[in-house]
Amino acid sequence: MSTLTCLRGGRVYDPARAEDGVVRDLYIQDGRLVAPPAHPDAATTTLDISGRVVMAGAVDLHTHIGGGKVNLARMLLPEDHARDPVSSARHPHAGCGHAAPATRTAGYRYAEMGYVACFEPAMLAANARHTHLELADTPMVDKGAYVLLGNDDFLLRALRAERGLSFVRDYMAWTLRAAQALAVKVVNPGGINAFKFNQRKLDLDEPNRHYGVTPRTVLLALARAVHELGLAHPLHIHGCNLGVPGNVETTLATIDALAGMRGHLTHVQFHAYGTDGDRKFSSGAPRIAEAVNRHPNISLDVGQIMFGRTVTESGDTMRQFAGSAFADPRKWIGMDIECDAGCGVVPFRYRNQNFVNALQWAIGLELFLLIDDPWRIFLTTDHPNGAPFTSYPHLIRLLMDKSFRRDMLATIHPEAQAASTLGAIEREYSLYEIAIMTRAAPARALGLDGFGSLAPGARAHVVVYREDADRERMFARPELVFKDGRLIVRDGQVIDEVWGATHAVHPEHDRAIERELDGYFTRYMTVRKEHLMVADDEVRDGGRGALVLHRTGAA
Numbered sequence: 001m002s003t004l005t006c007l008r009g010g011r012v013y014d015p016a017r018a019e020d021g022v023v024r025d026l027y028i029q030d031g032r033l034v035a036p037p038a039h040p041d042a043a044t045t046t047l048d049i050s051g052r053v054v055m056a057g058a059v060d061l062h063t064h065i066g067g068g069k070v071n072l073a074r075m076l077l078p079e080d081h082a083r084d085p086v087s088s089a090r091h092p093h094a095g096c097g098h099a100a101p102a103t104r105t106a107g108y109r110y111a112e113m114g115y116v117a118c119f120e121p122a123m124l125a126a127n128a129r130h131t132h133l134e135l136a137d138t139p140m141v142d143k144g145a146y147v148l149l150g151n152d153d154f155l156l157r158a159l160r161a162e163r164g165l166s167f168v169r170d171y172m173a174w175t176l177r178a179a180q181a182l183a184v185k186v187v188n189p190g191g192i193n194a195f196k197f198n199q200r201k202l203d204l205d206e207p208n209r210h211y212g213v214t215p216r217t218v219l220l221a222l223a224r225a226v227h228e229l230g231l232a233h234p235l236h237i238h239g240c241n242l243g244v245p246g247n248v249e250t251t252l253a254t255i256d257a258l259a260g261m262r263g264h265l266t267h268v269q270f271h272a273y274g275t276d277g278d279r280k281f282s283s284g285a286p287r288i289a290e291a292v293n294r295h296p297n298i299s300l301d302v303g304q305i306m307f308g309r310t311v312t313e314s315g316d317t318m319r320q321f322a323g324s325a326f327a328d329p330r331k332w333i334g335m336d337i338e339c340d341a342g343c344g345v346v347p348f349r350y351r352n353q354n355f356v357n358a359l360q361w362a363i364g365l366e367l368f369l370l371i372d373d374p375w376r377i378f379l380t381t382d383h384p385n386g387a388p389f390t391s392y393p394h395l396i397r398l399l400m401d402k403s404f405r406r407d408m409l410a411t412i413h414p415e416a417q418a419a420s421t422l423g424a425i426e427r428e429y430s431l432y433e434i435a436i437m438t439r440a441a442p443a444r445a446l447g448l449d450g451f452g453s454l455a456p457g458a459r460a461h462v463v464v465y466r467e468d469a470d471r472e473r474m475f476a477r478p479e480l481v482f483k484d485g486r487l488i489v490r491d492g493q494v495i496d497e498v499w500g501a502t503h504a505v506h507p508e509h510d511r512a513i514e515r516e517l518d519g520y521f522t523r524y525m526t527v528r529k530e531h532l533m534v535a536d537d538e539v540r541d542g543g544r545g546a547l548v549l550h551r552t553g554a555a
């Protein structure tokens, strides 16, 4: 008979069921949460967790943990390998690395913070096999990836020729299947491609020099196709003009362009800059927050920066080329991949005495605190672009503790302090809101059934924290973490290694698109389209992991 474990007396924060600190017992059986048994002493094991804070396992919907860029960053930064001595000392086989950790290190560090699922947001179809090899080698968490579209020659040709929505939809469906992706991301729509034709910027209505197609056209074609396919996650949008002062206008125009259609704007901190003030660099966060509060079709993640060393890895070759002037240390990689897209890897050090960096830090926090609905804003640092994901507990403290936040604000560049509204913001996130933002909301935004909730029937992903006024200490070291009912972490340390599943969608497409692709690959590419297709068994990695396919269908 299977065991029935009871977690007795914890305070449960489960926003999916509107439970805000409800004291109730949880029961785990066969990897799932189950309803309380008829006889209270039916449990074979009981753990007394009275007084503890209990949440579902956390979900990170935007973190660069696998694939080409991550691996390039590891190769570019041998010095980074020595920067996580804690992990390598605890787990001799778990690898190392701080901003660009090894696959196993990433899985261990996430689990140690109570995360059970992490999603790589920038997988190129041409590079999907490599991404899945790395995800398959990332233990402890479930995972998945979003495939990039919008800078590939095939799509831009189709848009130039006005092939229509059903053509784009079928191509998207084929690409999702070939790359074993869960969702679709667009990066600098058409801009990575325009960079190859020597354009150094591309605004929303500026045509790509070669195709004559504008970012607006790319964005809307993809957002509509995602909607038509009925994917749970809307188009994941890394907009034009990342990091450019004044890009708040582009971001607001992008929200308008969607005209009520669902869209997820990613790492918005990097897209929230005005040009006010002597230094022509100011916070656009209040305007963006106001727009997001008015548009229920928009969700976002922040991409908070933290002071210290990291590495930026982005598919946005155009913007990484611009950023390479600030590389620290002075080295970088830019690359182009077939006719698909590209990427850039630039090491970076954010300094609290640098005006721009200090204001970036404040802008991210302003976004968190000025956007009202925690169901539509997600906690990210765009790992590692703003900071390594291991800084999440510190970020949570900044959101939950206004006096700590003010102490930190007092340490940054004085002109940045003066230019920000942060000091006047009273809001403090509650435990309930943190549970929404890191659990219930991202699980819902990705359509992950059984995640983000502690309801009977959900997968038994349970995190138990000791109550602590120092929220950073509290969230950095959960007392217990259960993954699918197994106790994997005790006192912030991994005690049992598990291998999670990969999540993907296989939407239907009209076979006619395959004939088009055959002709295209034969004429222009160095490989056949079959070479891009990642088989289910490859994702399952010889049975070490599993493949979970999610439903798609008319929205």
Ligand SMILES: [Zn+2]
Pocket (backbone or CB within 6 Å): 187, 238, 266, 267, 314, 315
């Ligand atoms: Zn991005």
Ligand SMILES: [Zn+2]
Pocket (backbone or CB within 6 Å): 062, 064, 121, 122, 267, 382, 385
């Ligand atoms: Zn990113």
